[in-house]
Amino acid sequence: MxxxxxxxxxxxxxxxxxxxxxxxxxxxxxxxxxxxxxxxxxxxxxxxxxxxxxxxxxxxxxxxxxxxxxxxxxxxxxxxxxxxxxxxxxxxxxxPSPFDTRPVRPDHEVSELLRSMLDQWAGTAAVIFDRNQDLLFVNTLAAALSPGYVVPGNNYVEMMFGTPAENRSNERWRDTASDTVAALRFHADPDDPRLQQLVAKLTPDPDFAAMWAAHEARPFSSGLAPNFVEGYGWVELPFQVLDVPDGLFMNVIVCEPDSPAGFAIEHLLARLRAPDEFDESDAPQSEASAEAGAEPSAAAR
Structure with missing residues (x-):
């Protein structure tokens, strides 16, 4: 048998x-x-x-x-x-891998030391997430970059495929979505009930189903992600994904000071430091700002 x-x-x-x-x-x-x-x-x-x-x-x-x-x-x-x-x-x-032998933990915990360190990175946006791309910790600047989306408890893959069908035609969305699905397949454990739940939930989406069936597997890496910054406009933000202890990952936005991305971050920091005093009319507006919509920012990944 x-x-x-x-x-x-x-x-x-x-x-x-x-x-x-x-x-x-x-x-x-x-x-x-x-x-x-x-x-x-x-x-x-x-x-x-x-x-x-x-x-x-x-x-x-x-x-x-x-x-x-x-x-x-x-x-x-x-x-x-x-x-x-x-x-x-x-x-x-x-x-055989460590996934096969280590006890199953329903919830990852981000250490207090790591939380404290990221909270002190006032000028750097950083997010901690797990192998299923569930967000576990978001520092203040990262939350401000994508308000209402990048919050603990949300999931990068679900956010990506929450984009309305009419906004998925551009090549950038498809490339970012493909990378997101490939990273989910590469890092996640097939025996993990959370992965199985996530895939079952997203499979009715034809775009997700096609990308998942392609069996592309690539690790998290680095790149540029378009992000709409309120009061500034659309900007390409450079990101780097790093391994952190306990099998977790950290997504960090790293910007050159005198670059469009750097100016956008400075603009957002000024808003955070003095929200009541900041004058939106003084902020530079990118040409693409009129295209802002309700879809989540791709700078999450």
Whole structure:
């Protein structure tokens, strides 16, 4: 009798099938075949490239193999042309990890020391969140950047797909949403009930469903995010995501002083220091300020 598949084995099987389907024959040096009826590579082509038997590969792809050696994983990563992030994700799905042994904690706690440190960063916006992208702690400047959205208890992925359908047509939204979903898949634990709850809630959204089914997996990194600053307008804010203790992450907005982003932060700080004295008519307005809407800022991620 076959042993029941764990959530990780199910995801591993799905990931291998998705990566196989995403590869074109010409991507791996095979001649294009107009008669090919399979999207991507065939199972036998992956098995041959990895130097393993077709039967063994089929068992892995069907989640029936419970122990895979690092040598085989390395061969599969090469066969599927995985980048460093994809290789890391493949290893985490297939090999035992700390997620399998550490006790489940329903709620992460941000240490008082870390909270105190971020509160003292008066000129730096910072947010602490977990592997499911649930926000745990938000300092004053970060809360002011996206009032009503970036607050503890909210979730980055839910906020991203809370954007109305009519505002999703631009390429920037799709890129940011894709990165958000890829980071959720890369960092979250498939056995975590919170992840399962989040995915079930968002799957009816066709954009989320398509991005989740693509099985892209990338870690949090850095980049530019458009953000509407009240009284200033739209501005690109540079962000960097850092690891912090207890498996948590910190998103930090880091701006050069004499840059549009730096001016926007200074404008917001002036509002926070003296809200009753600040004159909006003196604030510079970006050309895009008229486009401000009700959707959440992308600077959250």
């Amino acid at each position: 076959l042993e029941p598949m764990t959530a990780k084995q199910v995801v591993l099987a799905e990931y291998l099938r998705a990566r196989r389907s995403a590869l074109k024959p010409e991507d791996v040096g095979l001649p294009p075949d107009p008669q090919r009826r399979v999207q991507g590579l065939r199972r036998e082509e992956v098995a041959e490239r990895a130097g393993i038997s077709l039967e063994y590969y089929v068992r892995i792809e069907q989640g029936q193999n419970h122990r895979i050696s690092e040598q085989v994983l390395d061969a599969l990563a090469r066969a599927l042309d995985l980048d460093e992030s994809g290789r890391s994700y493949l290893y985490r799905l297939a090999l």
